[in-house]
Amino acid sequence: MKSPLMLIGPENRVLVQNEAMTELLKIDFRGRQYITALRQPAAIDAVANAQKDHVTKSARYVLHVGTRDRIFELSAIPVDGHVIVAFEDQTAAEETLSLRRDFVANVSHELRTPLTAILGFIETLQGPARDDATAQQRFLGIMATEADRLRRLVDDLLSLSRVEELERTRPVEPVDLGLIVSQATELLGALAADAGTKLISRIPNDLPKVPGDDAQLQQVLNNLIENAIKYGATDAGIEIALHPPAFETALHQTAIRMTVTDHGIGIPAHHLIRLTERFYRVDLHRSRAQGGTGLGLAIVKHITNRHRGKLLFESVEGQGTTVTLMLPVAVT
Ligand SMILES: Nc1ncnc2c1ncn2[C@@H]1O[C@H](COP(=O)(O)OP(=O)(O)OP(=O)(O)O)[C@@H](O)[C@H]1O
Ligand SMILES: [Mg+2]
Structure with a gap:
């Protein structure tokens, strides 16, 4: 098995630990209490609850590897009084998610600036500038510029997503x-x-x-x-x-x-x-x-x-x- 695994016996000792787990934790915990291996409260609770309730429990498990956090989803699976502990690496998925969140935040911000300007000028045209033909011309000009910026932004976003989609086909x-x-x-x-x-x-x-x-x-x-x-x-x-x-x-x-x-x-x-x-x-x-x-x-x-x-x-x-x-x- 490539994913890190551990088998915990009824006496709360680690019975089996695969190579991937040893590589991750840097220590062979076989024969020792599992709480010394897992250490994080959420992980220990997951194992204890899996033992008690006989249902699979999961927890988030963060390990500092080098300068980088690696994020795992830990599953504690009860089997005949034993518990299998499996780690699934979620780091890449979480990073993609956070990139996407940043992107959405950036897009929203970029869209808001011209939109706010356009809405502001509409209000002015409906109110203070209602009878001011010169001001109206000027404001309409600015609104056109801002609307054009919005259009360009949407065009570029579409273009970017099309280009990304095609990136793998040379x-x-x-x-x-x-x-x-x-x-x-x-x-x-x-x-x-x-x-x-x-x-x-x-x-x-x-x-x-x-x-x-x-x-x-x-x-x-x-x-x-x-x-x-x-x-x-x-x-x-x-x-x-x-x-x-x-x-x-x-x-x-x-x-x-x-x-x-x-x-x-x-x-x-x-x-x-x-x-x-x-x-x-x-x-x-x-x-x-x-x-x-x-x-x-x-x-x-x-x-x-x-x-x-x-x-x-x-x-x-x-x-x-x-x-x-x-x-x-x-x-x-
Ligand atoms: N030839 C250049 N000389 C100086 N700065 C440049 C030059 N080319 C790009 N830049 C800088 O790099 C930034 C990013 O360029 P990019 O083309 O991605 O965006 P943009 O020109 O601001 O907007 P867009 O191309 O989407 O209309 C620019 O905002 C500018 O600050
Ligand atoms: Mg440019």
Whole structure:
């Protein structure tokens, strides 16, 4: 049996203890009173009650292993005057649950901000600003912006859950990265010009196609270019480059690099590893002001994983940022 098990006899002594249990408790308790082995009151009660009532009892059992808590569900199963004690590791399940709770809390918070603003302005329009045409125009404008933010948030959440769902199936259609770059620069050229910058693309000839999902790779590049425009617009421009295939030790195979480089504010080093977390923003106010939801790079990360690629952030504060996407040229 892989799960930790123990058999307790009528005399309250540990009769049998399997290897997994010894590994967990670090001590062989055979022949000794079970309370010296289990020690936690809830666990001892569960065993005592199982003996007394002849029904299976359970309890939560927390063990500190190294720096980490491991959480078990302990079952005490009565059999012919003996009690079998079984441990089931719940750590991963509890962690998933807590991640999900955090996520729901974050989503609720993100939704509440624009909703509160919209509701506030509706009240103002119904009351104090009822006869003020100028104010009405202005408030309606703000409401439209906030409603748009809500829509974008919902779109991004849907996109994220779709990408997560697909993550385990690797896309294999041959994709022309050169085409993706030229489409993206065309699509976002006007946005860049509005922000006072320009997009400069470098596409080498004779690039092989890579196995991928065309729409998702477009989404990745659009996200990266949008970020460069939002946080890195300068008159030095933004470079989008493809590099000839080369062996990448990080991937143990040949890959094509796609880089997006800006010359903007940059990102302080300690933020770099957290950028792809959902809702993570370096400067919350700046991102909000730009209509950001903080989900862009989380989506980029999932798409990269799906392609078995790698994402690299390099930045120097005050000088700019380069985001590199490595994409394997073959399915191995
Ligand atoms: N090129 C960049 N230069 C400086 N900071 C950046 C750059 N790209 C991303 N960031 C920082 O990383 C954060 C996370 O980026 P991400 O794309 O996930 O979210 P967002 O742009 O705020 O919102 P969204 O992409 O969902 O609209 C941004 O809020 C910003 O602070
Ligand atoms: Mg973004």
